[in-house]
Amino acid sequence: MHEQHFLTNEFVVPERMKAWVLGGPDEIYLVEKPVPEPNVAEVLVRIDAVAICATDLEILRHGVPAMVEGGLPFHKNLTIGHEYMGTVVKLGTAVDEYRIGDRVTVEVHAGCGRCARCRQGMYTSCLNYGDPAKGHRANGFTTDGGFAEYAVNHINTLVHVPDDMTDEEATLVVTAGTSMYGLDVLGGLIAGEGVVVTGPGPIGLLGVAVAKALGADPVILTGTRDRRLELGKELGADHVVNARREDAVAAVRRITNGRGVHFVVECSGAPEALNEAAQMVNRGGRICLAAFPQHPVPVDLASLARNNIYVFGIRGEGQSATHRAMALMKQRRFDARLIHTHTFPLDELPTALKYARERIDDAIKVVVKAKC
Numbered sequence: 001m002h003e004q005h006f007l008t009n010e011f012v013v014p015e016r017m018k019a020w021v022l023g024g025p026d027e028i029y030l031v032e033k034p035v036p037e038p039n040v041a042e043v044l045v046r047i048d049a050v051a052i053c054a055t056d057l058e059i060l061r062h063g064v065p066a067m068v069e070g071g072l073p074f075h076k077n078l079t080i081g082h083e084y085m086g087t088v089v090k091l092g093t094a095v096d097e098y099r100i101g102d103r104v105t106v107e108v109h110a111g112c113g114r115c116a117r118c119r120q121g122m123y124t125s126c127l128n129y130g131d132p133a134k135g136h137r138a139n140g141f142t143t144d145g146g147f148a149e150y151a152v153n154h155i156n157t158l159v160h161v162p163d164d165m166t167d168e169e170a171t172l173v174v175t176a177g178t179s180m181y182g183l184d185v186l187g188g189l190i191a192g193e194g195v196v197v198t199g200p201g202p203i204g205l206l207g208v209a210v211a212k213a214l215g216a217d218p219v220i221l222t223g224t225r226d227r228r229l230e231l232g233k234e235l236g237a238d239h240v241v242n243a244r245r246e247d248a249v250a251a252v253r254r255i256t257n258g259r260g261v262h263f264v265v266e267c268s269g270a271p272e273a274l275n276e277a278a279q280m281v282n283r284g285g286r287i288c289l290a291a292f293p294q295h296p297v298p299v300d301l302a303s304l305a306r307n308n309i310y311v312f313g314i315r316g317e318g319q320s321a322t323h324r325a326m327a328l329m330k331q332r333r334f335d336a337r338l339i340h341t342h343t344f345p346l347d348e349l350p351t352a353l354k355y356a357r358e359r360i361d362d363a364i365k366v367v368v369k370a371k372c
């Protein structure tokens with residue numbers, strides 16, 4: 001059904017749509033609002049599926065996190081949801097890269113395209129973040145996102161979805177893209193090098209999968225929940241370490257015959273994680289922080305300096321990493337579907353959010369779909 005492309009638009013786009021919007025903290029309402037119009041370089045996407053992210057739960061409770069200096073005020077009436085996919089149903093006047101009927105999945109950030117960081121491909125660190133007048137969009141953060149029937153997306157944020165990929169799997173591409181970006185900032189050439197991933201959340205689990213697909217050896221996953229660690233093995237971890245039973249640093253040292261690894265991707269946000277990562281890497285090693293603790297934590301700076309250890313932070317999914325993640329997923333280099341656990345209809349979003357927040361029934365990635 002997806003291979004046909006039509007010269008005329010067979011998708012009837014209504015004037016109004018259903019959309020979930022933020023009320024106060026922990027309040028979300030289903031309302032009707034106008035279907036947005038795509039600008040010259042944008043398309044209108046009919047949203048077919050959206051995955052819930054821990055960040056959605058964070059925004060729902062506390063507002064948009066410190067994406068701009070000092071954070072944004074609580075954004076009433078914003079439609080959140082940033083890990084979505086769907087079908088292109090309307091084109092902006094200058095769009096020929098996509099056609100009506102194309103299935104697409106999205107990245108979150110359309111940088112302004114004019115600041116120094118955007119010019120470097122670091123559009124998730126756009127210097128005009130949160131300024132739509134300058135062309136910046138971060139759907140689900142500063143501009144309307146995916147818990148709705150339609151959304152507009154700049155073409156820079158779109159990735160084609162192959163016909164044989166399910167809607168649910170396609171929602172996971174941006175998560176894999178974030179893991180990929182973490183490995184990119186560490187230097188990218190990880191074949192034959194040891195990688196430790198700390199924290200088996202969605203980004204950590206797909207971090208394992210991407211690292212393995214790129215040839216890292218060994219890939220070690222640390223965490224505290226056996227079921228998640230087992231999943232990590234299915235996604236490519238050569239070794240898993242349950243930090244409740246064994247000291248994670250000692251385990252990494254043991255597995256690597258005392259040498260440590262070149263790279264750590266920190267996905268747990270645990271307060272001690274950076275200090276532990278610094279003991280897992282060898283001299284000159286590199287650590288990427290893909291998660292962070294809620295509050296400032298003491299860090300052993302001397303060990304970082306003395307051992308020439310590099311620490312990188314990442315924001316989201318820059319440098320077109322999402323396209324590289326899609327390339328791996330399209331080639332079935334790993335099965336991201338393993339982390340999708342639940343699906344609910346869009347109308348039941350509050351239940352879906354509850355499953356994700358409380359990890360009911362071992363929920364990992366909970367997806368909502370327009371049509372289940």
Ligand SMILES: [Zn+2]
Pocket residue numbers: 053054055082083
């Ligand atoms: Zn997310």
Ligand SMILES: [Zn+2]
Pocket residue numbers: 111112113114115116117118119123125126127128129
């Ligand atoms: Zn920019």
